[in-house]
Amino acid sequence: xxxxxxxxxxxxxxxxxxxxxxxxxxxxxxxxxxxxxxxxxxxxxxxxxxxxxxxxxxxxxxxxxxxxxxxxxxxxxxxxxxxxxxxxxxxxxxxxxxxxxxxxxxxxxxxxxxxxxxxxxxxxxxxxxxxxxxxxxxxxxxxxxxxxxxxxxxxxxxxxxxxxxxxxxxxxxxxxxxxxxxxxxxxxxxxxxxxxxxxxxxxxxxxxxxxxxxxxxxxxxxxxxxxxxxxxxxxxxxxxxxxxxxxxxxxxxxxxxxxxxxxxxxxxxxxxxxxxxxxxxxxxxxxxxxxxxxxxxxxxxxxxxxxxxxxxxxxxxxxxxxxxxxxxxxxxxxxxxxxxxxxxxxxxxxxxxxxxxxxxxxxxxxxxxxxxxxxxxxxxxxxxxxxxxxxxxxxxxxxxxxxxxxxxxxxxxxxxxxxxxxxxxxxxxxxxxxxxxxxxxxxxxxxxxxxxxxxxxxxxxxxxxxxxxxxxxxxxxxxxxx
Numbered sequence: 001x002x003x004x005x006x007x008x009x010x011x012x013x014x015x016x017x018x019x020x021x022x023x024x025x026x027x028x029x030x031x032x033x034x035x036x037x038x039x040x041x042x043x044x045x046x047x048x049x050x051x052x053x054x055x056x057x058x059x060x061x062x063x064x065x066x067x068x069x070x071x072x073x074x075x076x077x078x079x080x081x082x083x084x085x086x087x088x089x090x091x092x093x094x095x096x097x098x099x100x101x102x103x104x105x106x107x108x109x110x111x112x113x114x115x116x117x118x119x120x121x122x123x124x125x126x127x128x129x130x131x132x133x134x135x136x137x138x139x140x141x142x143x144x145x146x147x148x149x150x151x152x153x154x155x156x157x158x159x160x161x162x163x164x165x166x167x168x169x170x171x172x173x174x175x176x177x178x179x180x181x182x183x184x185x186x187x188x189x190x191x192x193x194x195x196x197x198x199x200x201x202x203x204x205x206x207x208x209x210x211x212x213x214x215x216x217x218x219x220x221x222x223x224x225x226x227x228x229x230x231x232x233x234x235x236x237x238x239x240x241x242x243x244x245x246x247x248x249x250x251x252x253x254x255x256x257x258x259x260x261x262x263x264x265x266x267x268x269x270x271x272x273x274x275x276x277x278x279x280x281x282x283x284x285x286x287x288x289x290x291x292x293x294x295x296x297x298x299x300x301x302x303x304x305x306x307x308x309x310x311x312x313x314x315x316x317x318x319x320x321x322x323x324x325x326x327x328x329x330x331x332x333x334x335x336x337x338x339x340x341x342x343x344x345x346x347x348x349x350x351x352x353x354x355x356x357x358x359x360x361x362x363x364x365x366x367x368x369x370x371x372x373x374x375x376x377x378x379x380x381x382x383x384x385x386x387x388x389x390x391x392x393x394x395x396x397x398x399x400x401x402x403x404x405x406x407x408x409x410x411x412x413x414x415x416x417x418x419x420x421x422x423x424x425x426x427x428x429x430x431x432x433x434x435x436x437x438x439x440x441x442x443x444x445x446x447x448x449x450x451x452x453x454x455x456x457x458x459x460x461x462x463x464x465x466x467x468x469x470x471x472x473x474x475x476x477x478x479x480x481x482x
Contacts, residue, residue, distance in 0.1 A: 001034075001341060002403050002415035009043055009281060011306060016338040016408055018283065018311035019302060023318055023350055024343030030315050033403070033417040034341065035285055036060055038313075039239075040425045042067035045281040046233040048262060050255065052246040052288050053077075061239075061437025063428035069239045072228055073439050074258065076251040077243050079218040081440025085254070086226040088144040090261045091136055092268075094184065101128050103260050107253035107293040108210050123199075124207035127156075127192040130173075133185035138176065146211065147220040153208060158201045213251065223254075230265045234278030234309065249291055256293040259284075263301055263310075270308035278309035289314050290321040299329040302336040318347035338408040343417065344398050351392040354404060358389040358412055 001007060001020075011018055024030045039047060039060045047069075051057050054077060065071055075082035091097050105125055131152050135144045156169035166174065173189050180186075192203060213219055233240065242255050262284075270278045286292075295301065305311065314337065316322055322330045334340070342354050388394075389412075398404065405413045426432035 001339065001405050001418075002413065003418050004415050005405055005407075005413055007339065007407070009045060011311075017306040017336070018339075019306070019337040020311075020313045020339040020341060021334055021337040022313060022315045022341045022343065023345060024315075025317050025345030025347070028343040028345060028400075029417055030287065030343060031056060032420055033343065034313070034315070035287060036429070036431070037418045037420055037423055038285070039064065040420075040423050040429065042069070042425065044237065045283055046236075046238045046240075047283055047285060048233070048240045049242065049285045050287045050289075050292065051241050051243050052291075054241070054243040056287075057241045057243065057439065058436045059430040061439065062430075062435055063425055064239045065437070066428055067237075069237050071437075071439070072238060072240045073243060074228070074241070074255070075243045075440065076254065077245050078440070079222050082222050082243075083227040084222055084225040085228050085258065086145050086223050087257050087261060088132075088135070088146075089226040090230060090265055091132075094133075096264065097129065097132050097136060099260060099264070100257065101125050101132065103257055103293075103295070104128075104253065105210065106296075107256035120203065120206045123192055123195075123203045124210060126188045127153075127203055127207050128210075130185050130188035130192060133183075133188065134173070134176070137183070137185065145220075145224045146214045147224055150211060150214050150220070153204065153211070156200075156204055158197055158204070164197075213253075219251070219254075230262050231269050233262075233282050234266050234269050234274070234280050237280060244288070244291075246288075252292050259292065260295055263295075263305075266310055267305075267308055270310075277307065281309040281311070284310075284312040285315070286312055287315045289316050290325060294325075299326065299332040299336065302333060318345050318350045319353055320347050320349055323349075340406040342395075342398075342404040342406075344400060344403075346396065348392065348396075351395040354395045355388050355390055355392045357406055358395075358404070360387060361389045 007016070007018070008014060009018065022030055022034055024034075035049070035056055036059060039049070039056065040063060042064065047064075049056055054075070057071075057073065061071060072083050073081070074085050087100055091100065102125075105121060128149070131149050134152075135148060139148065152169055152172075155172070156167050158167065170193075173186060176183055177186055193200065195203070214223070228240065232238065242258060244252055244255060266278060266282055270276060302312065314322075314333070319330070319334075322333065326333055340357070342350075345351075390398075395404075401416055402414055403417050405415060407413075420426060420431055426434075428434040430436050
C-alpha cells in the first residue's frame, strides 16, 4: 500500500476484503507507486491488468514470467501481436447471450448521448440477438464469431425497398422455421422482421453502425478464435494484460465485454466447480477505470466477490469520475472497498471527502483577557475544541512524496509512497535494468549471403584427366544403342 504498510492476501485472517480504491491525479504515481509494486510481489494469485500504452507489461512482464505466470495479452494497440479473444466461446446459455448484446450496446453508446427514439436500438438488438442465437445453436464452432455475424448482416441487405424478394438471410431463417418453428432465434427474427422494407433497412444500418469496428480485418481476426481460456485464471497463475491506447477509446468496448465475461466465468467456476471459492485468487487492477464501461450492477458484483476469491483495485484520478459513472451507486462502491489510498490531486470534492474521512482532532484553546483601570483584572480561559485533522486546503497541499491510506477499522495513515527501487524483485524489471518484456514477436528465418575470400595462390592446380574422348557420328551412336 505504502512504504511501511502491507495487507495480507488471506482475507479470512484479517477479516477485510481486498478491494482497494486508489485516487491520484495525473503524475501522482498510480502506476509506479501502486500497480507495479503489487505485481512485483508475484503472490500466489492471478492478475487482470488494464494497461494503457502497455507500460506495465513492458516493465514487469519478465519478472512475472520468471515467477511462473502464464502471460496472456489482449492487445488493442497492435492487434497483430494479441492473443485471440472470442466472446462467443463463453456463451453457456441464453442469459449469457442476452448479457453480451446488452453490454455491447451499452459500451458502444457514446458517453452522455441520449436517444430520443429508442426504437432503433431496440430493434437492432433484436436482430443481433437473432443472429447470435442462430450461430450459437446452428453453426459449427469455427463460425461462431463476430466476423460471421457481419457476413449474415450483409446477407440481409435490402437493395431496393420496392423489391419484395426474400434476402439470403430470409431464406436461411425460412429453412430454420421448417426444421424448428419454435427456435429462439426465430422469435427475435420475427420481431425484427415485422416492419416495412424501409424500416428493416434502417434497422440494419443501425446495427451495422454498432458493429462497424468488426469490419476491420485485424479485429475480425482477433475475435475469430479464443486463446485466453478465462475460466483457468482461477486455477493457475495467470497474468492477463488488456492493452488499450491512452488517446483512443474506439476499442474499449471489447475490454468491457471481457470484464463482464470474466466475472461470469470466475463466479461460475467458484460456485459450481470449486465449492464456492477459487483455488487461485484473482485480482483486477482496473487502471483507467473511468474509460471502460462496466455492468450497471457493478456495486452488487463488488459486494459478493470476496467469498469467491475475487478482488479489485479501482484506480481513478478523482472521485468525480466515479460519481459521473455511478451517480446513485458510487457511495456503495466506495463502501465495498476496505482500503482507500489517496495519492494526491487537484479535484476539490476529493479533497473535501478525504478531509471528512480523516475526521477531527482535539485542540486546547487558551484565551487570555486583561482589563486596565483602577480595578483592572486579568483572566485566562481554557477551552477544548475540535478542528479537521487536515482541512481540504491542506489535503490539496499534500507533499507529493506522501500518500494517505484508510483501512476499515484502523486509524488513517500518512506515509511515504512505496519506493519501487527498493523492492527485492526490482532487478528483474525494466526499472531495475532487467530488460523490457516483448510479446507477440514472430521469429523469422532470414537467408544471409556471406562473402568467402579465397587466396587463389594457395589453391592447387587441377590435374587434367588422361581420359580421351571420341566424337561419334549419328550412325555410330545408333549402332551402339541397338
